[in-house]
Amino acid sequence: MKGFVMKKNLLTVITFVLVLINLILTGIITFVLVPYVNKANSLVASVATAIELEQKAGAGDEAGGSGSYSIDQLEVYDLNKEADDKGMTINLKKGADGKDHYAVLKVSLTINKESDVYSKYMEDLETKKSLITTEINNVVSQHTIDEVRNDQAAIQNEILKKIQDMYGVDDFIVGVGFPSATYQ
Secondary structure (H helix, E strand, O other), X not given: OHHHHHXXXXXXXXXXXXXXXXXXXXXXXXXHHHHHHHHHHHHHHHHHHHHHHHXXXXXXXXXXXXXXXXXXXXXXXXXXXXXXXXXXXXXXXXXXXXXXXEEEEEEEEEEEOOOOOHXXXXXXXXXXXXXXXXXHHHHHOOOOHHHHHHOXXXXXXXXXXXXXXXXXXXXXXXXXXXXXXXEO
């Protein structure tokens, strides 16, 4: 009888130790995996945001403004035409992290070929390029890296509005796009 009680106590102690080890390992796994799960969740959220922006861009006026024109009416003018042109490097406003960030953007303008002022303004578009890039720089530099990443369509619309105000018409340049955008 005494041997049976000893075995029972030994089994209880072993079970208790295994339960404690299981609890400790569960705690360690939880603290190790939670940051990775949070990162994965934020990645999924950013992909979902990108898909939503892409859908808005397809809708027209939300991202670039060229939704009410047929493709035959539109012409794309790349501000960064040269083969060695890496794009515009723009310092961004400091964000919550307090660090300096920048954006490297290649910018294209969508132009309405059937605009009444097309022939007048298209001829001197190349000479106005520095004014346009200055406006783009002014708009983008007012935003943080998070704003630029998360709401690119709003920034494109803001740039479009500034350029349209500069020309005094809203049916010549009807869209702004970033064919290439890198944020650091």
